[in-house]
Amino acid sequence: MIQRIQTIYLLLASAISGGLIFVFDLWENLKREVFAFDLLSSDSFNLKIIPILFLVSAILTFVAIFLFNNRKLQFVIGRLAILVNLILLGLSIYLSLNLSGETAVSEKGIGMFIPILAILLIVLANKAIKKDEDLVKSVDRLR
Template sequence: MIQRIQSLYLTLTGIIGIICGLITDFIPNERIDMILLLVVAILAFISIFCFKNRSAQKNINYLNIIINLLLIGFMVYYLLITPGGDLSPKKGVELIVPVLLIILLAMANKYINKDEKLIKSVDRFR
């Protein structure tokens, strides 16, 4: 079912991942971060279409969260080794995107678990 609330969260995750992955001025280390953001977006869209297999959908989201944590690690490492001068953009602003994506993925997993509990409770009455 594509009209579920977790599909909205996963769609937002995919759209934000694609937009931020393609804007190279926003991310500090363009190659690794761009690839990871695009992988996050692809996994979010794959997860949307795994709606019949909720355990696989949750596992894809957990993998996506781990990739976002790696992305945060790469961004923090890059921000720590670059000198901050007057010409550099504000340091640390780009870390908002992976944190936002983790929050969206956690909310999607919350609603996937709710669906799982609902279906288990309906199966008990049969």
């Protein structure tokens, strides 16, 4: 059942969380674009956790694709991925508001919206998983 719509949603969410962090910057500070993997070389632990959370989100959604036999576990992993993306969104907003050198004008990048898009896709996937689970339960009742 890998051809279901939730597979497409989860694959898109995984590609967005794992791939678009290389394309779009998180913020621009002093004419220098800051990407997610640039933060791994920083001194602060709060900055190092952002690319790790992006990768955890991508891995969780990719693993959830192959759990189509166990829809309940797939649903739980989807919720866990939503939680990781919410933490990532909150942390990135907090850090962007408290950037060092904020006296100079810094510009927030479109990479800040990647977790929102991933959350939306995972919610759609969970909705489709729930719909499949309800359909299987209704067929079991008829037997």
